Amino acid sequence: MPKQLILDAAKCTSCVQCELACSLEHEGLFAPAYSRIKVFEFEHGKRNVPYTCTQCDEAWCLHACPTTAISINRELGTKVVDESLCVGCKVCTIACPYGTINYNTRSGKVTKCNLCDGDPKCAEACPTGAITYAMPAGAQS
Amino acid sequence: MSWHNRVLIVNLTTHESRVEPLNQQWRDDYLGCRGLATRYLMDRMDPAADAMSPDNVLIFATGPLTGTMASTGGRYAVVTKGPLTNAIACSNSGGKFGAELKFAGYDLLILEGRSETPVYLLIQDDSVQVLPATDYWGTTVWHTEESIKTAHQDPQLKVASIGVAGEVGVKYACVVNDLHRAAGRSGVGAVMGSKHVKAIAVRGTHGVPVADAERFMSVVKHTHQLLEDSAGRKDLTDYGTNAMIDTMNAFGGLPTRNFQEVSFEGTDKLNPSAMMEVKENGHQNLITNKACFGCTIGCGRIAHIDKSHWAIRERPQYHHASGGLEYETAFAFGPVIGVDDIDALTFAGYLMNEHGMDPISFGVTLAAAMELFELGIITTEHTDGVALNFGNAEALTIMAEKTGLHEGFGQLLGLGAKRLCEHFGRPELAMVVKGQEFAGYDSRAQQGMGLGYATSNRGACHLKHDVFAEDMADQSGNGKAAPCKHSQDKIAMVDSMGICLFTLAAWDIDELQQQVSVACGDDWTQERLMLTGERIWNLERLFNLRAGLGKADDTLPPRLLETPCPSGVAEGRVAELDIMLPEYYQLRGWSENGSPTEQTLDRLGLGDYRAH
Numbered sequence: 001m002p003k004q005l006i007l008d009a010a011k012c013t014s015c016v017q018c019e020l021a022c023s024l025e026h027e028g029l030f031a032p033a034y035s036r037i038k039v040f041e042f043e044h045g046k047r048n049v050p051y052t053c054t055q056c057d058e059a060w061c062l063h064a065c066p067t068t069a070i071s072i073n074r075e076l077g078t079k080v081v082d083e084s085l086c087v088g089c090k091v092c093t094i095a096c097p098y099g100t101i102n103y104n105t106r107s108g109k110v111t112k113c114n115l116c117d118g119d120p121k122c123a124e125a126c127p128t129g130a131i132t133y134a135m136p137a138g139a140q141s
Numbered sequence: 142m143s144w145h146n147r148v149l150i151v152n153l154t155t156h157e158s159r160v161e162p163l164n165q166q167w168r169d170d171y172l173g174c175r176g177l178a179t180r181y182l183m184d185r186m187d188p189a190a191d192a193m194s195p196d197n198v199l200i201f202a203t204g205p206l207t208g209t210m211a212s213t214g215g216r217y218a219v220v221t222k223g224p225l226t227n228a229i230a231c232s233n234s235g236g237k238f239g240a241e242l243k244f245a246g247y248d249l250l251i252l253e254g255r256s257e258t259p260v261y262l263l264i265q266d267d268s269v270q271v272l273p274a275t276d277y278w279g280t281t282v283w284h285t286e287e288s289i290k291t292a293h294q295d296p297q298l299k300v301a302s303i304g305v306a307g308e309v310g311v312k313y314a315c316v317v318n319d320l321h322r323a324a325g326r327s328g329v330g331a332v333m334g335s336k337h338v339k340a341i342a343v344r345g346t347h348g349v350p351v352a353d354a355e356r357f358m359s360v361v362k363h364t365h366q367l368l369e370d371s372a373g374r375k376d377l378t379d380y381g382t383n384a385m386i387d388t389m390n391a392f393g394g395l396p397t398r399n400f401q402e403v404s405f406e407g408t409d410k411l412n413p414s415a416m417m418e419v420k421e422n423g424h425q426n427l428i429t430n431k432a433c434f435g436c437t438i439g440c441g442r443i444a445h446i447d448k449s450h451w452a453i454r455e456r457p458q459y460h461h462a463s464g465g466l467e468y469e470t471a472f473a474f475g476p477v478i479g480v481d482d483i484d485a486l487t488f489a490g491y492l493m494n495e496h497g498m499d500p501i502s503f504g505v506t507l508a509a510a511m512e513l514f515e516l517g518i519i520t521t522e523h524t525d526g527v528a529l530n531f532g533n534a535e536a537l538t539i540m541a542e543k544t545g546l547h548e549g550f551g552q553l554l555g556l557g558a559k560r561l562c563e564h565f566g567r568p569e570l571a572m573v574v575k576g577q578e579f580a581g582y583d584s585r586a587q588q589g590m591g592l593g594y595a596t597s598n599r600g601a602c603h604l605k606h607d608v609f610a611e612d613m614a615d616q617s618g619n620g621k622a623a624p625c626k627h628s629q630d631k632i633a634m635v636d637s638m639g640i641c642l643f644t645l646a647a648w649d650i651d652e653l654q655q656q657v658s659v660a661c662g663d664d665w666t667q668e669r670l671m672l673t674g675e676r677i678w679n680l681e682r683l684f685n686l687r688a689g690l691g692k693a694d695d696t697l698p699p700r701l702l703e704t705p706c707p708s709g710v711a712e713g714r715v716a717e718l719d720i721m722l723p724e725y726y727q728l729r730g731w732s733e734n735g736s737p738t739e740q741t742l743d744r745l746g747l748g749d750y751r752a753h
Contacts, residue, residue: 031348
């Protein structure tokens with residue numbers, strides 16, 4: 001089993017350093033609007049929840065894609081969008097039950113978390129340990 | 142880079158908006174935020190104009206690091222002429238609003254004129270709309286923020302708004318963004334209300350580029366680590382700013398019962414330990430800590446009020462979490478009015494955010510009213526039947542609500558301590574400088590703080606200088622003028638970057654210089670940064686001189702100048718302003734009357750302002 005992004009909402013302060021790091025890595029500028037990871041705030045900030053693609057086994061986005069633009073990276077367990085094949089039809093964004101594959105108005109393609117090819121910048125940027133990249137507890141590599 | 146080089150100007154009289162290119166000379170001379178907005182303000186209004194008239198100009202300004210990954214890089218400043226002080230007002234705030242304004246593609250937002258009818262601004266990238274606020278006028282900050290997000294079906298909108306206090310012109314009404322962060326001081330919310338602007342809602346997707354992303358990230362990694370390793374930062378994360386309450390109480394500098402005393406018997410009921418204590422019924426005041434945009438410190442507190450407490454038992458609308466006590470709210474609702482009921486204090490904090498008022502000014506104004514009451518100058522006839530004795534927690538919550546809603550005696554409290562005490566013929570009881578109320582530090586115990594209060598361009602303020610270490614080490618006024626001046630210039634510069642003052646727990650000018658230079662792609666040397674800070678301070682001073690203020694306003698109330706400190710480390714001392722002020726003017730290159738000399742103006746590149 002590959003490493004996963006482990007999100008611990010109890011440690012999140014909603015500083016959005018993760019969103020900044022993500023958008024810089026993938027878009028080349030600080031723009032949380034285009035971040036693949038989002039922090040949601042509830043009840044005046046009582047609960048702050050970082051949230052992104054879980055790289056789920058079902059891979060609804062992959063199955064929905066009519067152009068086979070989405071494939072699985074077996075080593076990392078990621079579902080990856082090939083921008084040269086994506087036509088921006090957004091069917092995957094409807095298929096995904098988690099809402100973590102999104103249409104990007106800058107590129108006209110869909111974007112999702114690809115774990116930064118195994119070096120997720122959000123985990124590196126998180127100051128509180130709310131986002132870590134590690135083996136899930138009890139899992140064997 | 143890191144600038145959009147775009148200024149959004151909204152004329153409220155005509156409801157028209159336009160974008161102008163940012164003045165690049167001013168940007169290079171004043172950085173951003175506080176400094177740059179001050180330069181624009183000087184250009185666009187007569188400082189002598191009435192603060193509540195359409196001639197006043199209200200500026201929301203971001204800085205070069207706003208919206209970037211520099212820790213705490215989410216701050217914006219609100220700069221205008223303040224109705225509390227009739228001096229320049231410069232309040233800054235965190236939360237997420239400032240960064241969103243920058244993401245929408247604007248460095249500054251300038252509001253001019255006055256709308257006939259109540260409006261709010263909806264800014265979605267390049268789309269700027271002035272919309273009727275009829276549905277929101279007369280409602281709270283919390284209602285407004287939620288309703289605007291619902292109306293536009295966008296929970297990601299970031300909103301800055303005013304409560305009823307701002308609409309009716311409470312002299313210390315603030316602008317609240319993201320529910321519980323505020324541009325708090327000097328009545329900037331009243332100016333917004335005078336322009337009939339209820340709220341500004343922003344959504345931005347343009348982002349912020351930096352000149353050299355790779356180098357920027359390398360610098361940021363280092364500066365983040367410095368904060369991570371700093372003991373001062375850790376205290377702020379773990380305990381919030383309220384850790385200060387025990388320090389100041391033990392030192393004997395915690396203003397109590399309208400500055401008649403300098404320590405308070407009830408601090409152990411209000412300090413961080415009390416916030417974290419689990420009561421018998423299982424209630425714990427503090428829930429978690431919370432960060433503003435981009436902040437790796439997270440000093441904000443999220444708390445809730447005990448549902449069985451008398452203040453909210455019958456009011457389920459307050460049974461939710463929100464912003465909790467920080468040092469200044471703990472001081473202003475606690476020691477200075479003699480109250481030690483943590484739930485009442487937390488509730489008063491909710492009311493300040495909900496109605497949009499500065500807790501420091503409200504608390505110190507209430508303290509003055511309580512002293513007037515105890516002296517028998519005012520009675521329950523004046524106070525709607527409420528006994529305004531020191532220590533009355535119910536008086537705190539009732540008066541907070543009355544002031545926020547402009548009802549009964551609250552209308553007088555909304556004038557601030559200076560005007561309240563003048564109204565009842567006892568001006569000396571107002572604990573203010575230039576009409577603005579003191580924060581929670583006594584000027585007799587901390588001489589450098591006193592000099593900072595007296596000379597602050599926005600009236601009494603603890604955030605525009607930092608002489609804390611020198612004050613704790615030495616209780617005399619000797620040698621305090623130099624660190625006061627130096628820190629004023631340094632903080633003016635930090636306030637102009639778009640980051641938070643609290644980063645100074647771990648950063649010095651070197652770290653600031655690196656981050657700004659790499660973000661802007663410009664060579665900001667340390668000398669240039671310090672000179673910029675000094676230029677900003679002097680320009681604010683020039684605004685005030687033209688507004689009619691002068692040396693006579695650089696003073697402290699008689700209680701601090703004449704009545705010896707009653708206890709503590711500085712027992713027996715008075716504020717030694719007579720020693721410090723002349724030395725300070727000299728160091729600043731100002732005349733004996735407190736005006737910058739022609740040489741000083743020339744040295745700072747302010748020659749255009751000679752002999753106006």
